[in-house]
Amino acid sequence: MITDSIVLANAIRKHSVRMVYRAGASHIGGAMSMADILGVLYSSELRYKPDNPQWDNRDRFILSKGHSCVALYSALALCDFYPIEHLDDYGKEGSFFLSHTSHYIPGVEVSSGSLGHGLSMAVGMALAGKIKKKDYRTYVLVGDGEMNEGSNWEAMLLATQKGLNNLCLIIDYNKLQGYGRTSEVLPLEPLSAKVQSFGWNCITIDGHNHDDIKRALAEAKQTTGKSTAIVANTVKGKGVSYMEDELLWHYRSPNEQEYNQAIKELEL
Numbered sequence: 001m002i003t004d005s006i007v008l009a010n011a012i013r014k015h016s017v018r019m020v021y022r023a024g025a026s027h028i029g030g031a032m033s034m035a036d037i038l039g040v041l042y043s044s045e046l047r048y049k050p051d052n053p054q055w056d057n058r059d060r061f062i063l064s065k066g067h068s069c070v071a072l073y074s075a076l077a078l079c080d081f082y083p084i085e086h087l088d089d090y091g092k093e094g095s096f097f098l099s100h101t102s103h104y105i106p107g108v109e110v111s112s113g114s115l116g117h118g119l120s121m122a123v124g125m126a127l128a129g130k131i132k133k134k135d136y137r138t139y140v141l142v143g144d145g146e147m148n149e150g151s152n153w154e155a156m157l158l159a160t161q162k163g164l165n166n167l168c169l170i171i172d173y174n175k176l177q178g179y180g181r182t183s184e185v186l187p188l189e190p191l192s193a194k195v196q197s198f199g200w201n202c203i204t205i206d207g208h209n210h211d212d213i214k215r216a217l218a219e220a221k222q223t224t225g226k227s228t229a230i231v232a233n234t235v236k237g238k239g240v241s242y243m244e245d246e247l248l249w250h251y252r253s254p255n256e257q258e259y260n261q262a263i264k265e266l267e268l
């Protein structure tokens with residue numbers, strides 16, 4: 001169990017790069033952009049029991065952008081849900097560590113990867129918590145490209161109708177998606193104003209600043225009567241110089257030399 005969010009985020013980044021390199025897999029850029037958010041959530045924010053992943057009163061966390069699963073798999077291993085060596089199975093034939101988030105992994109609430117479904121599921125979980133008078137909170141992390149999916153906006157309407165203040169949406173706003181800049185593919189701006197016009201509280205932060213992330217999560221907890229969205233401004237590929245803000249690293253897998261350089265930079 002790692003209780004320092006910065007230490008945890010850095011470890012998540014290193015394991016994520018290693019997994020993607022070994023498996024020859026994709027999607028490292030979006031894993032790196034959300035590592036700090038996971039670092040804060042799993043070191044101090046979420047309520048969970050690694051030895052009892054289905055504990056009824058756990059906080060729920062849904063990674064909706066399931067293509068970035070290496071970061072979540074790493075966080076869960078580093079927080080003792082399973083041995084760290086299990087990460088070596090990622091992408092291997094017969095392994096449950098699939099290249100999109102799998103609910104067969106302890107600590108993973110739902111399988112995801114078909115974009116645009118996590119927020120709807122989170123609304124359901126938050127609503128169930130209200131109906132059952134449970135005090136767990138529900139968090140869902142989506143990509144900015146993923147916010148192009150109309151289902152998200154429908155889910156937001158329902159959250160407002162139900163007054164789900166136990167629900168927190170975090171948007172990993174790294175400004176890049178699979179095939180280009182979000183501002184060019186299908187712009188979201190003015191994002192904060194749009195979210196607020198749906199009846200949500202909206203907080204905009206630097207998604208790599210741990211104090212910012214903690215403050216926003218604390219404000220979300222204090223908010224009454226409505227759900228909170230945190231628009232986290234991030235950089236795709238954050239932490240590795242040649243990956244940062246480069247569309248290429250949505251799909252590309254590092255070769256040996258690139259891998260060694262990435263690890264060197266992350267160890268500085």
Ligand SMILES: Cc1ncc(C[n+]2csc(CCOP(=O)(O)OP(=O)(O)O)c2C)c(N)n1
Pocket residue numbers: 029030031033065067068113114115116142143144145146147172174176177178179236
């Ligand atoms: C419904 C659906 N359509 C298309 C895809 C293919 N796809 C995988 S990742 C991706 C881009 C997602 O962009 P974003 O949400 O911004 O993620 P990030 O940049 O954080 O990796 C797309 C289109 C998918 N997984 N699901």
